[in-house]
Amino acid sequence: MIPVHAHIEVAVALPVFQTFTYGVPEDVSDFIATGKRVLVPFGQRRITGYILGSTDRLADKDIKVILDVLDEHPLFPESMIPFFKWIADYYKYPLGDVIKTALPGGLNIYDFVSIAISEKGRQALSEGSVTPLEGKILQHLTSGSCRLRDLSKSLNHAVPSALIQALIGRGRITKIRKLSGGTTRTRTQRYVTLTGADICLSRRSVAKQKIIDLLNIEGEVSVKALKKRVPSAPALIRSLEKKGYVSLRQKPEYRDPFGETILPEAAPVLTAEQQVVVTRLCGQLKGGFHSFLLRGVTGSGKTEVYMQLAAEAINKALSVLVLVPEIALITQMERRFRARFGDRVAVLHSGLSAGERYDQWRRILDKQAAIVIGARSAIFAPLEDIGIIIVDEEHDTSYKQESTLRYNARDLAVVRAKLNNCLALLGSATPSLQSYYNVYRQKFTEVNLNERIEKRPLPKISVIDLRQSRDARGIRRFITPELHREMAITLERGEQVLLFLNRRGFASFPICASCGQALRCKHCDISLTLHQKANAYRCHYCGFTRASSSSCTICGSSRVKHLGMGTEKVEAAVRDLFPQASVARMDRDTTTRKGSILALLKGVNDKTIDVLVGTQMVAKGHDFPNITLVGIICADLSLSFPDFRAGERTFQLLAQVAGRAGRGDVPGRVILQTYNPEHFSILAAQEQDFISFYSQEIEFRKALGYPPISRMIQLKISGKDKHKTKAHARLLGDLCRDLKSAGSASFSKVAMMGPIEASLPRIAEHYRWQILLKCENTRVLHEFLGCLVAEHPTQFANRGVKTIIDVDPYFIM
């Protein structure tokens, strides 16, 4: 508790690295608490800040006083502040912005400038002593004040700011600062009860009597519920209230993101292997920080292990955080957890509305939910007394946020576990090299599930060499005769087929048959992709679209050849080969609508879909019990990326997608088509042998000094002006070089690659450069970055050229 008349430390949600001290007036001091938000004066503005605690650190300048306390209860527990501070320091991101990223959105209040007409202005307007534009502005303002920013737009005429200044100077308009935002709040319901007063009504209608009877039986009932049974209830209640027979009150209500109720389910008997893992980890609950890597083959029952660990944690009054890579998988996980733990489960993911998200947040804070299941951002769930943090499919790249605060939720899970003195459990059939390297360095303890449940065999994987394969007429087919035959057999038996190709669209390389030029995006240095369903060429980087009938921009010819393939082309080929089969496609183009993924998954489960064609989306952890054949159309696409993790991603993707086969009673089979059958990533995926893959890949990383042997930081430099961007990249490169030689002696160990032009040099009209910093010693690398940012803050705040610091980058293109 902060003493009366205290000073508080406040972080503001702006790109400002220091925190600020504010005074608290006596009359609100009782409402101050760490984790609440305050409205504070900041320069000319009023903005939202987060209370970090009391402070006796006084600034040299006059200290301002807070304007308001915005929350009745804290939005995050005090115990999370060290976590926020760690993130701010590690990712070189302003603390207030870190907290803003962590909290549910739509809560903050900010102000904006608005102008209104004054009495003098009205006079001038009626006298007509105004210029035409002045008149237009004043006339517009007679119907109410207007946001200054929107004035030009709503008048459809450019307004010089000098004119506004002049009008203010002559007192014809006034400038006001209005508050906006903070629209997400607790939703309340009106509830009715009988007051107990004797009811004597002159005319007792049937409806009124029904309401009174219901209230007599059920006590307190919401108006909404009454209205369902008696449509005229709201009006009748109003009249009953006027007479003092009933009383109304507002009660907070949690918005329900769960569509349907789920029947409770008892825990199954564990396999011997599962039991070993559960016993091992349960023994360490409450035993301090420790990280485990659970390596379990696809279909080995990792989720059941998670659930039994959660049950044990809850028994010990500890909370549980479960991270899952994406929404479709969260839904699966959430259903199983809710069947076991009922309403003690909260979910946090981007599929929730702002209100639902806020309510889930409040349920966690109110300790109504002790288990949180969510995507990446759920790492910020406001839990206290955490027993275990579980990261399912820990190798999944979607744990890395690729915008604003570029954190990796899997890494943060380990950090949060350490700060909370609890367990971290990372699970995967195909662990990241980073995590397995941590096992090797004894930072993590490995636990294993080597068998599929009910001893189902792993699918048999046949490799087809695309260089050799020809059909009967000697023509190369992307659905090879071998795959075609297997598909026919599988469909004949009434089983399902999954086809995987890691590229969406119809053709990824449209090329002009007259001049040989590729059709390129207007805004990016990239080839367009033909989307036949949408009748358009699309840029996958900026969203630029051209009609599919358009001709070559270079020579004007309309003869465009469609080279390269995507899931649309595969879908079309399957429809052609198997006209009687029902074919569905699952990729980003078919799953943008809310609920569309679930509809597709339901179609697979209900067997209304015979063949599912998809991108990596289908590889991720889904349980498809009736799929017995998986066809990998071309395993090489991810292998050819100019990125040192291409082999790792390929292995993970192939092993994961192969793992979708044979999860039911019938054994699975996989056809893997490739131009590189002897590549070790593909051979290891064929054998589903992670250790073999790891031991070869780690040698390659060692030889080149890449992660996980070293750590990397990437400076991503981008700007609209080609030359300014290049010049700024060069300048930053010089500063790094200077720091290496002139800074601390250990800085010589930091290797710098670049500045070089990015491999995608222009995206969305922005020119891109990059500098890669690499060092085997994480601490030295971060000290280096710390010095660089501290010594040259203005270089990172260059207005014309943006510099993004990506710590532990994942995609370095």
Place this chain on the structure above:
DNA sequence: AGCACGCCGACT
């Protein structure tokens, strides 16, 4: 981020 201040080119 957004607002003020300040220093140079093009207008009365």
Place this chain on the structure above:
DNA sequence: GTCGGCGTGCTC
């Protein structure tokens, strides 16, 4: 000589 362009620095 001023007006206004945007580059720089600061916000308890």
